[in-house]
Amino acid sequence: MNHLIEGLKRAGLRITPQRVAICKTLAESKDHPTAMMIYHALLPQFPTLSLATVYKTLNVLKQLGLVHTLGDAGDGMEHYEADLQPHINLVCVRCHQVVDFDEELIERVERAVAERSGYEIQGARIVYYGLCPRCKNGHTNGTEVK
Incomplete structure (x- = not known):
């Protein structure tokens, strides 16, 4: 979380309790939250928090x-994550849940791509779309899918 706050300082933003909370929420989340999700999660603690502050903070980061x-992720919204390590994202096309899937194979694939292509790999995004176990079994948000 501290590297996020340091980044905001370097960008010249004031470090307010709201921005610290945004960074903390993002750093601790495994849910790939949207700006709106972060906003609603923090609103009880910070009633004067504006959605614009959340968006500005996320955009700077x-x-x-x-x-x-x-x-x-199929819901028309941009999802954010602070985990920059190579990993796979799994997206449910029905309930729009996004989860991380860590796989050691990714590093081997990355090395092979770099060796064969001559590229200096600086990042990658691997996303698989499908039905999560819950939706695959006919349930979403606790209700039967028809």
Whole structure:
């Protein structure tokens, strides 16, 4: 979380309790939250928090390369994550849940791509789309899928 706050300082943003909370929420989340999810999670603690502050903070972190975005997970919203280590994202096309899937094979694939292509790999995004176990079994958000 501290590297996120340091990045905001370097970008010239004031470090407010709200921005610290945004960074903390993002750093601790495994849910790949949207700006709206972060906003609603922090609103009870910070009633004066604006959605614009959440978006501005996330956009600065994104521009600095301190967070990744997972574009549209089928819900029309941009999802954010602070985990920059190589991993696979799994996206449920029904409930839009996004989960990380760590796989050692990714590092071997990355090395092979670099060796065969001559590229200096600086990052990769691997996303698989499908049905999560819950939706595959006919349930979503605790209700039967028809």
